[in-house]
Amino acid sequence: xxxxxxxxxxxxxxxxxxxxxxxxxxxxxxxxxxxxxxxxxxxxxxxxxxxxxxxxxxxxxxxxxxxxxxxxxxxxxxxxxxxxxxxxxxxxxxxxxxxxxxxxxxxxxxxx
Numbered sequence: 001x002x003x004x005x006x007x008x009x010x011x012x013x014x015x016x017x018x019x020x021x022x023x024x025x026x027x028x029x030x031x032x033x034x035x036x037x038x039x040x041x042x043x044x045x046x047x048x049x050x051x052x053x054x055x056x057x058x059x060x061x062x063x064x065x066x067x068x069x070x071x072x073x074x075x076x077x078x079x080x081x082x083x084x085x086x087x088x089x090x091x092x093x094x095x096x097x098x099x100x101x102x103x104x105x106x107x108x109x110x111x112x
Contacts, residue, residue: 003108044073055087055098067105
């Protein structure tokens with residue numbers, strides 16, 4: 001998968017929804033921004049949790065968007081390997097497949 005193109009398409013789709021129902025989109029954005037602020041956990045740790053949930057929920061968009069943010073927050077490939085391993089332990093074979101996709105996203109999105 002071309003992760004940059006995939007995220008561009010996802011952003012296009014989100015923009016269409018934002019125009020259709022701006023209040024719902026603004027509400028979700030406020031929830032997301034409030035939740036992802038550093039607190040007891042830092043931004044990187046929160047992004048890694050979000051990636052694990054994306055893997056377990058089989059959401060490639062979640063994996064891509066949170067991978068991009070986790071990379072900006074300094075997540076390493078070794079840290080991602082642990083995220084994938086925990087996701088596999090909790091989610092079995094499907095998490096293994098989406099974990100491999102997450103590794104591909106890391107490799108593509110970490111190249112500037």
